[in-house]
Amino acid sequence: MKTSYTVKELNTILKGKLIGNTSQLIEGPEQLKKAKSNQITFIGSTKYTKLWAESKACAVIINDNLTLDPGDNRAIIKVKNADLAMAKILELFNPPSPVFEEDIHPTAVIHDTAKIGVGCKIGAHCYVGKDVVLGNSVVLYPNVCVYDETIIGDNTVVWSGTVIRERCIIGNHCIFHTNVSIGADGFGYRPSDDGRGLVKIPQIGNVIIGHYVEIGANSCVDRAKFSSTIIGDGCKIDNLVQIAHNSVMGRSCIMAGHSGLAGSVTLGDGVIIGGSASIKDHTTIHSGATVGAGSGVVGDVEAGKTVLGYPAQDSREMLKQWVAVRRLVKK
Template sequence: MKNPSKSYSIEELCKLLNGSLIGYTDQQISEPEQIESAKESSITFIGHKKYISLWENSNASAAIVDRSLQLTDPGPNKAFIEVGNADLAMAQLLELFTPAAVKLVQGIHPSAIVDETAFIDSGVTIGANSYIGAGVKIGKNATIYPNVTILDEAEVGDHSVIKPGTVIAERCIIGHYSILQANVTIGSDGFGYRPSPDGRGIVKIAHIGNVVIGNQVEIGSSSCIDRGKFSSTTIGDGTKIDNLVQIGHNCKIGRACLIAGSCGISGSVTIGDGVIMAGQVAVKDHVTIGNGVTIGGKSGIINDIPDGKTVLGFPAVEAKETLKQWAIIRRLAKKG
């Protein structure tokens, strides 16, 4: 839902975004919108050449455009705000138009259950029907939405936000300024089983470790992070994890990583800093992925990857090699 109470002139937006104005519009801008769906009161985005052809038929009065595209003629009563990076400018603009946050009753809702041994710091909000177990510590100004479960001796850092339905299991630790979206599960048992000695069943292996999540981490809805078998599964500061991601026991995820939706990371995987993992990547257990690695969508990682590599495919190899293989297969298919 847009925020109709906010509107800006094109000059105001240009100044806020530190851009260069090309053309002019006297239309007040009250919403950002996709180029195909925009109205006269909209500002849209042209960050790639494939969107240039859509501008002619767009109803938007303004667009943020990437300087590399060298666009010069927005049309009558229309304007471009030229910036060095359209994606980052879009992020700034969306902050301007972000609607007010969901209103929760400040303090502890009467229906919440908070163990008498839990430590609740100042400014904390705990929503309806949440459960806070024995020995839990919740830091300053943290927000716990309704129907959250935080089990014994877990910790939530200052200013962190825990959305509805999330479960933080016993002894797990969430850092400061982190966000856990709806229905996240932190600290499930790891997937550890062995055949029984008589060969007639399966023995479950206990997992007695925990999960430690750093500061400014964001975890998407319905993602699961398993506790360590012996020690901790860890997520480094600033890492962002999308929806429906599975991270197995004893994984070590570095700082400032981006892990897209539906990735599956097996147990005891080590991932360095600044790794980018596209959607539906599968990672074999005990693999080490170096710093700054980029992994293409639906790739299968079965071997260690050195720092800085870009890999793709199943099994994943260097992206250039995979693209060559695909080209050869296409040529063979045409000959057939």
């Protein structure tokens, strides 16, 4: 892997507009305030342009609607979207993944009926159960459990501590971070007839996860009571997220940390759920809608709408209410 680049090389990769120049080789990216003279940084908002003069970085990536003076032996790369450009830079300097000394560690337990694709890597103390199917180039880091009849698609990466329960179906190019739970029982209980206890409702469904889905550490996707809990292609789920039984997520949805879906929630395509937001059971949030952080959704949300608050309402109406309450308090 190449460890340093000239600013011109980076500009060629980004297809930006180069202003100024620097003779300094760039050895990595860093935040504005922390960057050293051999590093590149980025600015995506006018809020941070004033920090450029004090930064030690030799180069900066900025949105093309911003104006900066590069300064002596410093360079600016103007691009349409500085965040996306920085993602490309981070990929260039991304350290290699942990090394597997052998493709399948001798301590891994793999059932005789399991089918293992070409180029798979299975780490120490993994368990692969009966009739499991792993596609090509699947990576299971140490201490992963994949239970019976589960199917995992090509190029999916599963990090340590993750448990994928029986009969789940996972797509291609997914990433499950540390300690993810896929397919645990949904939370189903009813009072017993005698009123003296709770009866557990069997959860006999499974979880189906599409392609290019990424799920953060310590998140849970519960199996369905019947049928399937479904996560659509391209969804991105943060750490510590709960997705309950029989919920269905469309394509390219985003759920931020500590948010949760109760049972049988439906999300359309491109829905964004802010951090710590909670969604009531049997609710539908239609395509393109956004739920603000900390909100509580108790009813359906129209397509493209943004809701805030607890209970969540139209964002403009909720902001008006907050302003009115503040005025009352001041009086």
